[in-house]
Amino acid sequence: MDFKLSEREELLRKTVREFAEREIAPRMEAMEETGEFPVDLLKKMGEIGILGVITPPEYGGVGLGNLARIIILEELGRVCPAIPMALQVHHMATHALSAFANEEQKRKYLPPLAKGETMGVVAVTEPSGGSDVAGMKTSARLEGDRYILNGRKCFITNAHASDIWVVIARTGEGGKGLSAFIVERGFPGAKLGRKENKVGLRGAITGELVFQNCEVPKANLLGHEGDGMNIAIRNIVETGRPGMASVALGILNAVLEQAVKFANERILYGKPISSLQMIQSHLADIYADLEISRLLVYRVGWMRDQNIRCDAESALAKQFSCEAAARSARKAIEIHGSYGILREYPVQRLLRDALVTIPAGGTAEVARLVMARQALSLVK
Amino acid sequence: MRIIVCVKPVPDPRHWNRMSLHPTLKVLVREGIPNVVNPLDRHALEEALRIRERYGGEVMILSMAPLFSLSILREALAMGADRAVLLSDKAFAGSDTLATSHILSEAVKRIGPFDLILCGNQTIDGWTGHVGPQLSEFLGIEGISFVKMIEGFHFEEDGTAKAIVRKKTEGGYVRIEARLPLLLSVVKEINTPRYVTFSGILEAERKEIQVMSASDLRIDPSQVGLAGSPTKMADLFMPEVKRRREVVQEKPEMASKLIFEKIRQRGLI
Numbered sequence: 015m016d017f018k019l020s021e022r023e024e025l026l027r028k029t030v031r032e033f034a035e036r037e038i039a040p041r042m043e044a045m046e047e048t049g050e051f052p053v054d055l056l057k058k059m060g061e062i063g064i065l066g067v068i069t070p071p072e073y074g075g076v077g078l079g080n081l082a083r084i085i086i087l088e089e090l091g092r093v094c095p096a097i098p099m100a101l102q103v104h105h106m107a108t109h110a111l112s113a114f115a116n117e118e119q120k121r122k123y124l125p126p127l128a129k130g131e132t133m134g135v136v137a138v139t140e141p142s143g144g145s146d147v148a149g150m151k152t153s154a155r156l157e158g159d160r161y162i163l164n165g166r167k168c169f170i171t172n173a174h175a176s177d178i179w180v181v182i183a184r185t186g187e188g189g190k191g192l193s194a195f196i197v198e199r200g201f202p203g204a205k206l207g208r209k210e211n212k213v214g215l216r217g218a219i220t221g222e223l224v225f226q227n228c229e230v231p232k233a234n235l236l237g238h239e240g241d242g243m244n245i246a247i248r249n250i251v252e253t254g255r256p257g258m259a260s261v262a263l264g265i266l267n268a269v270l271e272q273a274v275k276f277a278n279e280r281i282l283y284g285k286p287i288s289s290l291q292m293i294q295s296h297l298a299d300i301y302a303d304l305e306i307s308r309l310l311v312y313r314v315g316w317m318r319d320q321n322i323r324c325d326a327e328s329a330l331a332k333q334f335s336c337e338a339a340a341r342s343a344r345k346a347i348e349i350h351g352s353y354g355i356l357r358e359y360p361v362q363r364l365l366r367d368a369l370v371t372i373p374a375g376g377t378a379e380v381a382r383l384v385m386a387r388q389a390l391s392l393v394k
Numbered sequence: 395m396r397i398i399v400c401v402k403p404v405p406d407p408r409h410w411n412r413m414s415l416h417p418t419l420k421v422l423v424r425e426g427i428p429n430v431v432n433p434l435d436r437h438a439l440e441e442a443l444r445i446r447e448r449y450g451g452e453v454m455i456l457s458m459a460p461l462f463s464l465s466i467l468r469e470a471l472a473m474g475a476d477r478a479v480l481l482s483d484k485a486f487a488g489s490d491t492l493a494t495s496h497i498l499s500e501a502v503k504r505i506g507p508f509d510l511i512l513c514g515n516q517t518i519d520g521w522t523g524h525v526g527p528q529l530s531e532f533l534g535i536e537g538i539s540f541v542k543m544i545e546g547f548h549f550e551e552d553g554t555a556k557a558i559v560r561k562k563t564e565g566g567y568v569r570i571e572a573r574l575p576l577l578l579s580v581v582k583e584i585n586t587p588r589y590v591t592f593s594g595i596l597e598a599e600r601k602e603i604q605v606m607s608a609s610d611l612r613i614d615p616s617q618v619g620l621a622g623s624p625t626k627m628a629d630l631f632m633p634e635v636k637r638r639r640e641v642v643q644e645k646p647e648m649a650s651k652l653i654f655e656k657i658r659q660r661g662l663i
């Protein structure tokens with residue numbers, strides 16, 4: 015077992031950290047205010063390789079793999095969690111295409127995503143309930159050489175900043191009756207709905223996609239009819255949950271830094287409060303949350319790179335790190351006393367960001383269901 | 395165009411608050427502080443890459459540093475340099491700027507013909523700005539410091555070439571024409587260095603880093619390191635930074651004039 019990162023991974027981290035501190039940190043305030051994703055940074059992120067990190071080189075990516083992706087998202091999240099939130103879903107779209115698209119679809123849709131010409135979307139959740147995927151209502155009816163889509167998707171990351179949508183819709187009955195489609199924003203009947211006003215991860219766009227007799231060419235079916243559930247599940251297990259876990263990991267890095275900084279600077283009784291045992295106990299808890307989350311998330315990256323199935327491990331990493339980020343952010347706020355609830359201190363934003371990671375990519379309860387299934391299977 | 399870029403690994407300024415001075419040895423205690431490429435050397439490398447993009451050729455990194463600096467050179471290669479030479483030997487430790495320049499010049503002679511050497515104007519740790527000028531002296535070529543722009547190159551029919559550069563001065567710049575081979579020490583205004591790309595990182599893994607020791611360079615150990623360094627550090631200390639406060643109580647217009655005058659008197663603008 016080797017826990018040491020390679021020279022390559024260290025250099026990746028350094029590169030992304032520098033980019034994040036130089037290009038993203040100055041944009042934070044504006045993102046908080048407007049709730050807009052800084053789309054003008056896409057091209058640069060494309061050039062560096064951030065967008066195409068898990069896309070194979072044949073299709074315009076760099077193909078560095080899942081652990082590399084996690085390290086990148088973590089570093090971006092340390093500076094601004096909304097950015098990796100948006101990018102992790104972008105990566106989900108590239109994964110859905112790399113893993114399930116045919117040659118022609120890959121050649122058409124992967125390069126613009128890897129280069130940053132547009133963002134990717136994966137649209138599963140509907141107003142009828144995100145956890146109940148098999149209960150979704152959006153329908154796709156085959157008419158001649160096209161499918162006609164009708165329905166509404168909600169909580170969709172990057173919705174208003176994307177031209178390429180991977181959409182799951184119903185072509186038959188029940189869970190087996192779901193299919194996946196590549197929908198272009200310009201297709202007739204493809205519309206944007208409302209944009210949500212979130213309390214956290216404000217710089218990542220979350221909104222609705224609406225399909226009103228939307229015409230999708232038959233050639234844009236992803237995989238076969240009936241593959242929709244499998245595509246949605248593999249996508250969430252292999253990229254979505256590790257991605258959300260990486261966002262939380264980034265938040266935990268920032269939480270620890272802010273907590274330690276404040277504890278060292280705040281003087282009470284003539285000494286920094288970092289010398290108080292109860293403050294140290296908070297710091298130890300935050301440190302533990304950060305380190306445990308990192309081990310869990312990196313392991314999933316490693317397993318994916320070895321092509322090992324990781325359903326339970328992925329759910330565990332997601333659930334643990336997102337909840338850890340929220341609980342540690344709260345501790346960091348407590349270390350700050352009343353300063354923690356002032357807008358000018360970042361810890362309050364980190365808590366808001368952490369809270370938003372918990373349902374995104376599947377709720378903690380649903381992740382626990384997956385873990386419980388694994389636990390029950392271990393002992394017969 | 396064959397271009398050599400001199401690169402010095404320096405302690406990452408983000409961690410300078412963790413750096414201390416050894417009370418008796420008068421050296422910087424850098425334990426646990428990661429190194430980065432000296433910031434101006436990245437500008438030098440960026441300029442070299444742009445010249446290569448325009449005129450073709452090769453960009454080589456040259457560095458004298460401990461062996462752990464290999465990862466710093468890998469980063470320079472990932473930015474786009476073609477190969478790197480690391481000069482590393484216990485005998486080099488403690489070299490002052492003269493000894494450093496001597497070692498670098500011996501390496502340049504062994505690397506072979508070149509058209510340009512690009513240096514940072516100064517480092518963020520030593521901050522002497524000696525190495526560029528001294529290296530050009532050792533090599534017997536022209537050297538220009540404070541270069542803020544390379545306007546271009548003229549290639550003559552007899553095979554010689556010259557560069558036209560702008561040297562930054564306090565109020566503006568001086569335009570200088572100089573014959574190649576030439577050494578230029580650059581300031582940050584010259585360009586904005588590119589980011590390392592992931593594909594650059596992958597390519598760098600296949601590029602060569604040659605390590606050379608004192609004996610590879612046939613250098614007499616008494617000419618380098620502490621023994622070969624005429625400069626001795628007399629003292630090294632942290633200056634005490636104190637905030638002073640003055641209250642100006644005037645009408646806004648008068649107050650701003652007074653504040654402006656005070657700033658000017660201190661030579662800050």
Ligand SMILES: Cc1cc2nc3c(=O)[nH]c(=O)nc-3n(C[C@H](O)[C@H](O)[C@@H](O)COP(=O)(O)OP(=O)(O)OC[C@H]3O[C@@H](n4cnc5c(N)ncnc54)[C@H](O)[C@@H]3O)c2cc1C
Nearest residue numbers: 400458489490491494513514516517520521522523524525
């Ligand atoms: C705080 C401090 C103070 C010092 N003061 C002095 C002093 O007053 N006099 C003295 O002789 N020495 C001094 N030294 C030692 C000095 O740092 C080194 O001896 C010398 O190797 C580099 O000098 P510099 O960092 O000032 O480089 P500079 O001359 O400022 O560097 C200019 C450029 O030369 C190139 N270069 C410099 N060093 C290397 C290298 N090792 N490999 C490749 N390229 C290089 C780079 O392109 C760099 O940007 C000091 C060191 C420290 C840490």
Ligand SMILES: Cc1cc2nc3c(=O)[nH]c(=O)nc-3n(C[C@H](O)[C@H](O)[C@H](O)COP(=O)(O)OP(=O)(O)OC[C@H]3O[C@@H](n4cnc5c(N)ncnc54)[C@H](O)[C@@H]3O)c2cc1C
Nearest residue numbers: 136137138139143144145169170171374375376377379380
């Ligand atoms: C920032 C953000 C970004 C998002 N991005 C996307 C995206 O890009 N694409 C996309 O398709 N979706 C996206 N989502 C939607 C997200 O996946 C869903 O919101 C999530 O799956 C929960 O669905 P729901 O909100 O409808 O809650 P519901 O499914 O209605 O759940 C309500 C409650 O019931 C619990 N519950 C549900 N089932 C069970 C069960 N079997 N046992 C016990 N408890 C259960 C849940 O845990 C929850 O507490 C995003 C969400 C957020 C917040």
